[in-house]
Amino acid sequence: MPAPTTLLGYIDENADRFIKRLADAVAIPSVSGDRTHREDVFKMAKFIEDQLQTLGVQTRLEDLGTETLDGHEIKLPPAVLGKIGEDPKKKTILIYGHFDVQPAFKSDGWSTDPFTLTIADDGQLIGRGSSDDKGPILGWLNVLEAHRDLGIGLPVNLRFVFEGMEESGSVGLDEFIAAEHARGKDGWFHGVDVVCISDNYWLNTRTPCITYGLRGLAYMFVQVSGPARDLHSGVFGRTVHEPMTDLVTLLGKLVAPDGTILIPGVDDMIRAADSEERELYDRLDYSIADIEAAVGASIAVSDDKTQVLMGRMRQPSLSIHGIEGAFYGSGAKTVIPAKVTGKFSIRLVPPQTPDKVVPLVIQYLEAEFAKLNSKNKLRVYLEHGGKPWVADIKHWNYEAAIKATQAVYNKLPDMTREGGSIPVTLTFAETLGVNVLLLPMGRGDDGAHSTNEKLDRSNFIEGTKLLGTYLHEVAAINA
Numbered sequence: 385m386p387a388p389t390t391l392l393g394y395i396d397e398n399a400d401r402f403i404k405r406l407a408d409a410v411a412i413p414s415v416s417g418d419r420t421h422r423e424d425v426f427k428m429a430k431f432i433e434d435q436l437q438t439l440g441v442q443t444r445l446e447d448l449g450t451e452t453l454d455g456h457e458i459k460l461p462p463a464v465l466g467k468i469g470e471d472p473k474k475k476t477i478l479i480y481g482h483f484d485v486q487p488a489f490k491s492d493g494w495s496t497d498p499f500t501l502t503i504a505d506d507g508q509l510i511g512r513g514s515s516d517d518k519g520p521i522l523g524w525l526n527v528l529e530a531h532r533d534l535g536i537g538l539p540v541n542l543r544f545v546f547e548g549m550e551e552s553g554s555v556g557l558d559e560f561i562a563a564e565h566a567r568g569k570d571g572w573f574h575g576v577d578v579v580c581i582s583d584n585y586w587l588n589t590r591t592p593c594i595t596y597g598l599r600g601l602a603y604m605f606v607q608v609s610g611p612a613r614d615l616h617s618g619v620f621g622r623t624v625h626e627p628m629t630d631l632v633t634l635l636g637k638l639v640a641p642d643g644t645i646l647i648p649g650v651d652d653m654i655r656a657a658d659s660e661e662r663e664l665y666d667r668l669d670y671s672i673a674d675i676e677a678a679v680g681a682s683i684a685v686s687d688d689k690t691q692v693l694m695g696r697m698r699q700p701s702l703s704i705h706g707i708e709g710a711f712y713g714s715g716a717k718t719v720i721p722a723k724v725t726g727k728f729s730i731r732l733v734p735p736q737t738p739d740k741v742v743p744l745v746i747q748y749l750e751a752e753f754a755k756l757n758s759k760n761k762l763r764v765y766l767e768h769g770g771k772p773w774v775a776d777i778k779h780w781n782y783e784a785a786i787k788a789t790q791a792v793y794n795k796l797p798d799m800t801r802e803g804g805s806i807p808v809t810l811t812f813a814e815t816l817g818v819n820v821l822l823l824p825m826g827r828g829d830d831g832a833h834s835t836n837e838k839l840d841r842s843n844f845i846e847g848t849k850l851l852g853t854y855l856h857e858v859a860a861i862n863a
């Protein structure tokens with residue numbers, strides 16, 4: 385049963401107002417990984433809570449405790465909980481999203497201010513968080529508002545969990561979910577039938593997708609320290625072991641230019657795909673031209689689309705993100721940095737977990753460091769991690785999402801595994817024991833985490849219709 389046509393019409397008629405609300409959300413720089421923005425993450429939690437309340441949702445701000453960031457103990461942003469509908473005859477869907485964002489500075493190469501939503505002539509809504517993940521969260525608000533204003537009853541009961549730490553390891557959330565679950569029928573998640581998350585992207589720019597897998601993550605720091613302070617390279621060059629020299633040598637031993645992970649045992653954990661599995665990837669609407677357009681260069685590691693897709697969806701990857709403490713400014717500072725920290729992450733696929741992979745990384749880097757005969761000090765550790773997740777797509781939750789996609793887009797969705805990570809997904813699946821579905825709103829070229837992140841106007845508006853239609857399709861299924 386598709387959503388009422390009045391609902392879809394309402395969403396079209398109110399598109400400009402919905403975009404204005406997205407602009408208000410983007411204007412709050414809720415960067416969870418930057419201590420100086422912690423107040424903004426709190427402000428964003430309040431913004432979402434206020435919106436939910438206005439839309440008739442019963443809410444609660446859940447204190448998740450504290451964390452230590454850059455040596456300071458600071459408060460974690462609260463999780464925003466919402467509840468609307470308690471009809472025992474209806475199914476109950478838990479909606480998850482995150483209102484924190486990745487850092488963004490104009491100087492990174494943005495064409496416009498990252499925290500001012502800019503509407504381009506072609507309909508792109510450009511701003512940090514537009515696609516990841518404020519647009520999708522606001523999509524749910526749009527759906528609630530349409531039902532309220534049209535006087536259409538929600539076809540399902542809804543529970544919401546919106547967090548403000550997803551981009552920084554979802555600190556505190558797993559413990560909260562476990563504790564609430566342990567409270568049984570008094571707990572927040574009591575009665576939840578399935579979970580729906582809109583926080584990833586289509587493969588390309590034309591075909592909507594439904595996602596049944598995510599990679600896990602082991603985000604690691606490798607720190608080399610030596611001198612008591614930064615040194616003049618003219619005075620001390622070739623007289624001391626330099627931390628930066630040691631670090632870049634180690635970083636150079638992690639991954640080959642074609643993406644092969646050089647840490648013994650890591651790539652070997654994954655069995656090769658058989659022909660039946662390869663076919664799943666062959667069938668997806670994707671080409672090398674899509675990846676080239678999304679990254680803005682002809683740099684795919686292979687000309688074989690299936691191999692590229694498998695590299696993203698069913699193989700681990702290792703990326704080097706940066707070096708803290710290294711000189712990176714303009715000019716030509718002749719410094720020997722005293723302490724440098726390399727940051728890299730490994731995206732994990734089943735059966736890999738941080739517990740299985742991290743000891744291999746530590747052992748390998750320590751052995752490679754020993755070969756350098758350096759007198760500097762090495763420290764390798766896990767900063768945050770999460771396990772991979774793969775779901776059963778034969779569940780009615782997926783059936784409803786496929787029907788909704790066909791109703792809104794008149795197309796069969798691509799069935800994908802996402803290369804990114806949403807650590808709480810597996811927690812929902814394992815702790816609550818329910819089916820989880822990923823129903824993305826944005827396109828593969830949205831530039832999440834990158835400069836000029838955008839969400840296309842049509843994806844925001846049709847995506848809102850998709851979320852609303854999905855609720856009605858869930859209600860129509862006899863399960």
Ligand SMILES: C[C@H](N)C(=O)N[C@@H](Cc1c[nH]cn1)C(=O)O
Nearest residue numbers: 516550551552553583584804805
């Ligand atoms: C897929 C999701 N929208 C996302 O971007 N997740 C992040 C999670 C993360 C973990 N550490 C930092 N961010 C990702 O996949 O990088």
Ligand SMILES: [Zn+2]
Nearest residue numbers: 516551832833
């Ligand atoms: Zn993200």
Ligand SMILES: [Zn+2]
Nearest residue numbers: 482516517583
């Ligand atoms: Zn996200």
